[in-house]
Amino acid sequence: xxxxxxxxxxxxxxxxxxxxxxxxxxxxxxxxxxxxxxxxxxxxxxxxxxxxxxxxxxxxxxxxxxxxxxxxxxxxxxxxxxxxxxxxxxxxxxxxxxxxxxxxxxxxxxxxxxxxxxxxxxxxxxxxxxxxxxxxxxxxxxxxxxxxxxxxxxxxxxxxxxxxxxxxxxxxxxxxxxxxxxxxxxxxxxxxxxxxxxxxxxxxxxxxxxxxxxxxxxxxxxxxxxxxxxxxxxxxxxxxxxxxxxxxxxxxxxxxxxxxxxxxxxxxxxxxxxxxxxxxxxxxxxxxxxxxxxxxxxxxxxxxxxxxxxxxxxxxxxxxxxxxxxxxxxxxxxxxxxxxxxxxxxxxxxxxxxxxxxxxxxxxxxxxxxxxxxxxxxxxxxxxxxxxxxxxxxxxxxxxxxxxxxxxxxxxxxxxxxxxxxxxxxxxxxxxxxxxxxxxxxxxxxxxxxxxxxxxxxxxxxxxxxxxxxxxxxxxxxxxxxxxxxxxxxxxxxxxxxxxxxxxxxxxxxxxxxxxxxxxxxxxxxxxxxxxxxxxxxxxxxxxxxxxx
Amino acid sequence: xxxxxxxxxxxxxxxxxxxxxxxxxxxxxxxxxxxxxxxxxxxxxxxxxxxxxxxxxxxxxxxxxxxxxxxxxxxxxxxxxxxxxxxxxxxxxxxxxxxxxxxxxxxxxxxxxxxxxxxxxxxxxxxxxxxxxxxxxxxxxxxxxxxxxxxxxxxxxxxxxxxxxxxxxxxxxxxxxxxxxxxxxxxxxxxxxxxxxxxxxxxxxxxxxxxxxxxxxxxxxxxxxxxxxxxxxxxxxxx
Amino acid sequence: xxxxxxxxxxxxxxxxxxxxxxxxxxxxxxxxxxxxxxxxxxxxxxxxxxxxxxxxxxxxxxxxxxxxxxxxxxxxxxxxxxxxxxxxxxxxxxxxxxxxxxxxxxxxxxxxxxxxxxxxxxxxxxxxxxxxxxxxxxx
Numbered sequence: 029x030x031x032x033x034x035x036x037x038x039x040x041x042x043x044x045x046x047x048x049x050x051x052x053x054x055x056x057x058x059x060x061x062x063x064x065x066x067x068x069x070x071x072x073x074x075x076x077x078x079x080x081x082x083x084x085x086x087x088x089x090x091x092x093x094x095x096x097x098x099x100x101x102x103x104x105x106x107x108x109x110x111x112x113x114x115x116x117x118x119x120x121x122x123x124x125x126x127x128x129x130x131x132x133x134x135x136x137x138x139x140x141x142x143x144x145x146x147x148x149x150x151x152x153x154x155x156x157x158x159x160x161x162x163x164x165x166x167x168x169x170x171x172x173x174x175x176x177x178x179x180x181x182x183x184x185x186x187x188x189x190x191x192x193x194x195x196x197x198x199x200x201x202x203x204x205x206x207x208x209x210x211x212x213x214x215x216x217x218x219x220x221x222x223x224x225x226x227x228x229x230x231x232x233x234x235x236x237x238x239x240x241x242x243x244x245x246x247x248x249x250x251x252x253x254x255x256x257x258x259x260x261x262x263x264x265x266x267x268x269x270x271x272x273x274x275x276x277x278x279x280x281x282x283x284x285x286x287x288x289x290x291x292x293x294x295x296x297x298x299x300x301x302x303x304x305x306x307x308x309x310x311x312x313x314x315x316x317x318x319x320x321x322x323x324x325x326x327x328x329x330x331x332x333x334x335x336x337x338x339x340x341x342x343x344x345x346x347x348x349x350x351x352x353x354x355x356x357x358x359x360x361x362x363x364x365x366x367x368x369x370x371x372x373x374x375x376x377x378x379x380x381x382x383x384x385x386x387x388x389x390x391x392x393x394x395x396x397x398x399x400x401x402x403x404x405x406x407x408x409x410x411x412x413x414x415x416x417x418x419x420x421x422x423x424x425x426x427x428x429x430x431x432x433x434x435x436x437x438x439x440x441x442x443x444x445x446x447x448x449x450x451x452x453x454x455x456x457x458x459x460x461x462x463x464x465x466x467x468x469x470x471x472x473x474x475x476x477x478x479x480x481x482x483x484x485x486x487x488x489x490x491x492x493x494x495x496x497x498x499x500x501x502x503x504x505x506x507x508x509x510x511x512x513x514x515x516x517x518x519x520x521x522x523x524x525x526x527x528x529x530x531x532x533x534x535x536x537x538x539x540x541x542x543x544x545x546x547x548x549x550x551x552x553x554x555x556x557x558x559x560x561x562x563x564x565x566x567x568x569x570x571x572x573x574x575x576x577x
Numbered sequence: 578x579x580x581x582x583x584x585x586x587x588x589x590x591x592x593x594x595x596x597x598x599x600x601x602x603x604x605x606x607x608x609x610x611x612x613x614x615x616x617x618x619x620x621x622x623x624x625x626x627x628x629x630x631x632x633x634x635x636x637x638x639x640x641x642x643x644x645x646x647x648x649x650x651x652x653x654x655x656x657x658x659x660x661x662x663x664x665x666x667x668x669x670x671x672x673x674x675x676x677x678x679x680x681x682x683x684x685x686x687x688x689x690x691x692x693x694x695x696x697x698x699x700x701x702x703x704x705x706x707x708x709x710x711x712x713x714x715x716x717x718x719x720x721x722x723x724x725x726x727x728x729x730x731x732x733x734x735x736x737x738x739x740x741x742x743x744x745x746x747x748x749x750x751x752x753x754x755x756x757x758x759x760x761x762x763x764x765x766x767x768x769x770x771x772x773x774x775x776x777x778x779x780x781x782x783x784x785x786x787x788x789x790x791x792x793x794x795x796x797x798x799x800x801x802x803x804x805x806x807x808x809x810x811x812x813x814x815x816x
Numbered sequence: 817x818x819x820x821x822x823x824x825x826x827x828x829x830x831x832x833x834x835x836x837x838x839x840x841x842x843x844x845x846x847x848x849x850x851x852x853x854x855x856x857x858x859x860x861x862x863x864x865x866x867x868x869x870x871x872x873x874x875x876x877x878x879x880x881x882x883x884x885x886x887x888x889x890x891x892x893x894x895x896x897x898x899x900x901x902x903x904x905x906x907x908x909x910x911x912x913x914x915x916x917x918x919x920x921x922x923x924x925x926x927x928x929x930x931x932x933x934x935x936x937x938x939x940x941x942x943x944x945x946x947x948x949x950x951x952x953x954x955x
Contacts, residue, residue, distance in 0.1 A: 250623065
């Protein structure tokens with residue numbers, strides 16, 4: 029498993045530039061006022077990873093409470109209210125502060141313009157504004173946690189959210205601000221993909237990562253505003269009792285769920301599509317083989333984005349919507365599984381008879397394929413009306429969405445982080461330890477969440493802080509699994525941070541990738557490329573004559 | 578890998594035009610920059626359509642729930658003209674906004690054709706029309722407040738005889754204030770943006786080579802007009 | 817945008833003014849139409865006229881007729897997805913209680929609902945109070 033190019037080797041004998049985007053200008057003010065997409069990406073990376081840590085701490089608290097059936101932690105009683113706050117904050121932080129902004133804000137911001145051969149995104153100042161909106165939203169969310177944490181569940185269902193005493197209004201306002209951060213990022217990427225491609229790069233010459241992120245951006249722009257208005261209505265209902273969601277004054281609580289899930293279902297595709305986009309890069313690179321079915325994957329990405337808008341009612345099968353609506357939504361939900369399946373088959377076929385090397389990014393990619401298969405398939409059980417009646421609001425649902433959000437998206441995110449780490453920092457991490465983290469991650473994740481499918485199908489409800497004694501062995505197993513996850517992530521952080529102590533001498537293209545970001549130095553110069561690159565070959569062209577320079 | 582590089586100069590243009598001070602360097606030409614800005618603005622407009630659209634959907638669903646009350650309640654948006662109820666304020670506001678849309682696009686056209694004074698004049702007229710809109714809105718709102726028709730929990734007992742024991746009136750007016758209020762806020766923001774534009778226009782910032790801000794604020798203003806085009810019949814004319 | 821004259825052939829005061837008169841005319845039509853009662857078609861007619869007006873604003877004042885098609889696609893997408901939201905919500909709200917199982921027929925001489933179970937006549941139910949925590953007792 030030697031890297032394709034040895035350390036220090038250069039493409040075309042180009043000398044390593046002394047000044048790159050990291051050291052060209054110095055000082056915190058230069059970072060705070062930067063409009064360089066690479067610096068903004070790094071700032072997003074740090075911010076969202078801190079949010080991940082915070083959300084993870086709440087997850088560990090949830091799992092610790094569930095270690096025993098009597099909702100105790102370290103011998104102390106956990107009250108129902110406290111437990112509600114644990115899982116609400118875990119969910120809200122993970123969804124709004126981490127998963128939705130992380131890949132678009134960090135990896136995509138960094139890599140997308142490089143992949144297109146562009147100097148920056150379409151609207152660099154808007155990019156910085158997106159980041160600051162994220163910061164403001166994060167501060168507001170944390171303030172709401174400190175002042176009087178929310179206990180409604182991350183879904184803020186009415187009528188509880190309009191009547192409970194937690195700081196719902198402040199948290200809702202925080203999410204509103206974060207929503208606009210997301211909208212502006214999506215807007216920026218759409219414009220960038222349309223207008224800033226390198227000469228010679230048509231739509232079907234772009235890397236599939238770009239297709240995935242474009243599809244994500246479309247959802248961000250179309251769906252998030254509806255979340256915005258939902259939150260405004262929730263705040264007005266809470267403060268002024270306008271009567272839209274409160275049945276005591278003539279409103280309809282199910283209406284809140286319609287409004288909420290019209291955004292939040294497409295939102296889960298905002299979460300998974302970037303993960304899939306990363307996998308579309310990792311698999312061909314580490315199989316050293318052209319991706320199988322480029323157009324199919326491209327079309328599948330876009331159709332996933334579009335079809336995601338017509339299935340939201342499957343979150344509301346037992347909420348009180350009409351029977352006809354439930355039937356229609358269930359049928360449409362089966363439709364949305366098809367593009368995902370197409371992608372998985374194409375990735376597998378790409379690997380078949382490829383020259384596979386198992387560096388850390390590839391291990392995470394292979395983990396993704398297995399975990400996403402489970403996550404996606406269990407979604408079908410939930411989309412089927414007759415089974416969903418039994419599985420809804422149980423741990424089966426919790427396991428399903430963790431398999432897709434964490435087992436898939438976060439797996440891909442970590443894989444992508446390892447993959448682009450040399451490009452972003454100019455350092456190679458310790459490969460062997462990276463592989464160890466991948467194995468630990470896979471073991472820990474399955475240990476935590478596989479038992480939860482069983483718990484759910486046997487009747488363990490979600491959001492409960494106590495349970496029947498018979499569920500304890502599985503719950504305890506799951507809790508120990510969560511510690512293994514924590515260990516794996518801690519080790520990943522150590523591996524990556526340790527690499528920063530080495531000098532920045534990573535090669536331009538350590539993995540032998542074919543996309544444009546590998547044509548410039550690691551780390552890149554501030555304006556990305558010395559001269560405007562022009563695309564001259566098909567995407568993922570691994571034919572032998574194309575490799576030598 | 579076989580990507581090559583070409584010596585495309587980092588500045589756009591071929592020496593025909595001076596380097597435009599507004600040219601951002603990640604774009605090769607001003608035309609590309611302008612097209613991209615417009616595309617970005619349309620994407621933003623879509624977010625506004627979906628934001629307001631959510632309120633329209635909510636209104637529509639509530640109207641479906643309380644059809645009789647909504648129809649009765651909206652009579653309070655009409656004024657008695659010659660003994661007959663007529664949506665005077667609503668209709669006048671509609672005309673005001675339509676004309677302001679016209680003055681806006683005429684302003685864009687003037688900027689596009691290097692007519693500085695005309696640009697400023699049209700922008701100022703647009704601002705004045707927007708202010709007229711807000712004044713009429715203020716008059717409307719004060720009549721409502723006087724009758725106790727207020728949003729949400731402030732819906733006071735002075736309007737008791739109008740409530741007739743259902744929630745429909747209360748919901749109607751909640752939506753009325755939310756939607757016209759949010760629209761009014763957008764008008765206010767528009768006035769601020771137009772004032773900024775007028776100042777820049779007077780300074781001579783806009784020429785046929787660069788009038789992007791005028792164009793983009795114009796698009797925003799037309800969206801504000803479009804929202805009212807839908808608001809007006811739904812609130813003032815349904816019977 | 818270019819500094820060349822092609823932008824001048826797009827739009828222009830004549831077209832804008834004509835558009836304004838069309839919009840004002842349509843406003844008069846829609847106000848007049850409101851004084852007639854077409855029953856349930858009232859809403860549809862009003863919205864149809866409003867949509868024509870909005871389209872005129874988008875095509876001519878907002879330049880979509882002369883712009884690159886992508887801008888129109890974006891605008892249409894916005895309305896399309898709003899329409900999807902509206903359509904599915906209406907599908908739900910208008911068919912609640914509408915779908916009866918076919919093998920059920922209304923009972924004759926059904927037992928009348930006692931007043932204590934009739935929400936319009938009975939007192940509202942007391943709010944749920946969780947039982948106080950039992951003292952920890954083991955056998």
